[in-house]
Amino acid sequence: MNVQLFIPCFVDQLYPQTAFNMVKVLRKLGCEVSYNENQTCCGQPAFNAGFQHEAKEVCSKFLKDFSGTDYIVAPSASCTGFVRNYYTKLFDNSSVHNEVKNLGNRLYEFSEFLVKVLGVEDVGATFPAKATYHDSCAGLRECKIKQEPRKLLKNVKGLELVEMNDVETCCGFGGTFAVKFEPISVAMADQKITNAVATEAEYIISTDLSCLMHIGGRSNFKGNKIKTIHLADVLASGW
Structure with a gap:
């Protein structure tokens, strides 16, 4: 193909x-x-x-x-x-x-x-870690993506996936929204990070690096140990 x-x-x-x-x-x-x-x-x-x-x-x-x-x-x-x-x-x-x-x-x-x-749910990846998944607004609402990433992550060897509270809530990025409405954007990111940290996950995974950039930047600023990683980086691991 x-x-x-x-x-x-x-x-x-x-x-x-x-x-x-x-x-x-x-x-x-x-x-x-x-x-x-x-x-x-x-x-x-x-x-x-x-x-x-x-x-x-x-x-x-x-x-x-x-x-x-x-x-x-x-x-x-x-x-x-x-x-x-x-x-x-x-x-x-x-x-x-x-x-x-x-x-x-x-x-x-x-x-x-x-x-x-392609009809593939297992790519043979290995990623020994505990992680939580963030549904981006675009993925969930614009593309109607919900189960596809989870099906792929479910078959990653060594990965423990734990759902966070309010997983479908926006992270606060929204492109220029983060610039025009910084206080609101920061507060939304902080809430997302709080929910992710509560799962005791080591990583936040998503389909969108724009969200991960926003969440990761705020998380680093706050001194949290939780890391961000794109789905493709997880699926390319271990082989």
């Missing part, structure tokens, strides 16, 4: 190892992975900030960069959810309407691609 990679801006710039680990898992499962070096942003930051015209230019480039029939896989439910749910609004009643619809049907977040498309 041919798969195109979509690597979001912050993963490319701040967490490239997660992208490499996603490739490692996909190749192990028999996928032919390709990466279009011309790709840039999906357009979400500009769109969320209210710059729809500028966002549409970036989104038009995304459409060209990911044209074709291959599946597209991303280590981010946030970007995946934006493309699926908001490109149709940006390009409504336009000449590329069918292209946008086709794109949305081919684009998958990493965990849902493994479970729903």
